[in-house]
Amino acid sequence: MHLPDVRGRTDVCGCFPTGRHYPGIADLIADAIQNVEGLCHEFEPGMAWEDIPFAVLDFETTGRDPATDRIIEIGIVCFEKGQVTKREGLLVDPGIPVPEESRAVHGITDEELQGAPVFAVIMPQVLELLQGKLPVAYNADFDRGFLRAELTRAAPEGMTAGDMPPAARDDIVWVDPLVWAREILKELASRKLGDVAAHLGISLEQAHRAAGDAEATGRVLLALASQMPRIYGELIRLQKRYAAFQDAELAAWKRFR
Numbered sequence: 001m002h003l004p005d006v007r008g009r010t011d012v013c014g015c016f017p018t019g020r021h022y023p024g025i026a027d028l029i030a031d032a033i034q035n036v037e038g039l040c041h042e043f044e045p046g047m048a049w050e051d052i053p054f055a056v057l058d059f060e061t062t063g064r065d066p067a068t069d070r071i072i073e074i075g076i077v078c079f080e081k082g083q084v085t086k087r088e089g090l091l092v093d094p095g096i097p098v099p100e101e102s103r104a105v106h107g108i109t110d111e112e113l114q115g116a117p118v119f120a121v122i123m124p125q126v127l128e129l130l131q132g133k134l135p136v137a138y139n140a141d142f143d144r145g146f147l148r149a150e151l152t153r154a155a156p157e158g159m160t161a162g163d164m165p166p167a168a169r170d171d172i173v174w175v176d177p178l179v180w181a182r183e184i185l186k187e188l189a190s191r192k193l194g195d196v197a198a199h200l201g202i203s204l205e206q207a208h209r210a211a212g213d214a215e216a217t218g219r220v221l222l223a224l225a226s227q228m229p230r231i232y233g234e235l236i237r238l239q240k241r242y243a244a245f246q247d248a249e250l251a252a253w254k255r256f257r
Contacts, residue, residue, distance in 0.1 A: 033233025038173030038240065040134060040166040045233030050225055052232060053080045054175065055133035057143050057167065058214040060106040062094050064142070066149035070094030071119060072108055075210025076129045079218050088129060089211030091116040106208045120154035127165055134232075135167035138193050138217040140176040173236050177221040179243045184227050196220055 033045045043052050056077045063069035072094050078086035091108075093116045103109060137143040144167075151168055166172045181191045188199055197204045197216045200223045206212035229235045 033231060033237060036233045036237045038171065038236055039233060040172055042132060042166065043134065043232055045231070047232055048230050049134065049175070049232040049235050050082070050222075050230070052134045053078065053085075053132060054136050054218070054221075055079075055130050055167065056136045056214040056218040056221075057130075057147065058137065058210045058217065059143050059146050060108060060208065060210050061146060062096060062098050062102050066145040069146075070096060071146055071150055072098060072113060073106070073210040074122075074126060075212070075214035076126070077211060077214040077218055078129065078133060079222070082222055084215065084218070086129065087211055087215060089209065090122055090125070092122065093118045118154075119150045123151070123154050127168060130165035130167045133165065133167070135165075135172065135174040136218065136221060137174055137176065138213070138220070139178045140174040144174055173240060175221065175235065176239060176243070177217055177224060179239050179246065180224050180228055181220065182246055183242050184224055193217060193220070200224075 036045060039045055056075075056079070058075040059071045060073035060075075061069050061071050071092050074088070074090045074092060076086070076088045076090075077084060091113055093113055095118065098108060098110055098113070135144075147167060148170065151164075161169050161171075167174065177196075178191060178193075181188075181196045185191060185196060185199065188195060193213060193216060194204055194207050197220055200220060202216055202219045202223060204212060204216040229238055
């Protein structure tokens, strides 16, 4: 399947179409990606992001507000060199009833959650799974907000950012395949995970269950990779730019509906 080029994509080699270099441009680009905000210090900005182990996160929740709602299922799927190396689906006792409107989406009932651990109990396991991994999520702001809220409530006193994996640190930008799907797959009427996965021929087993959604997200990211910047620092730099454009376009659309 041919995918169109990403708008504004740059080539870090700094070459003319003939292969000849622009004078000094490669050095300028190399310097620029060193200063991109939101990078994980564990990984070199100039390395290929596909060579970095990444963990895809997906949460099912009682609602959409991390201040008042809670995680009820955690999906974490780890990838290395394009292969799944770990797949975990963990139920979590939210301490509050699951609303009917949320249950209608994911199908998780209060009865199913009986006996599940609270987030504070499984937090060490979650943090261990995320250690040394580049964080990835579809519509990442949602999952990032819930993880931060749960960690704030559960983290023991004295735990610092230095103790945390990249996904748990406030200053890290998560890779978001939704941003890239919006840029690359402009012909699609819907860029929901299920629709994008179907378009790319990716199986989505147990849609709206955390581990299934997480694995599909990772496979969508890899399917789009050939149309994305190869270098980690440039990936994050352009993702931030595209996300800002998309947010502005959405805000304008809402104003003029």
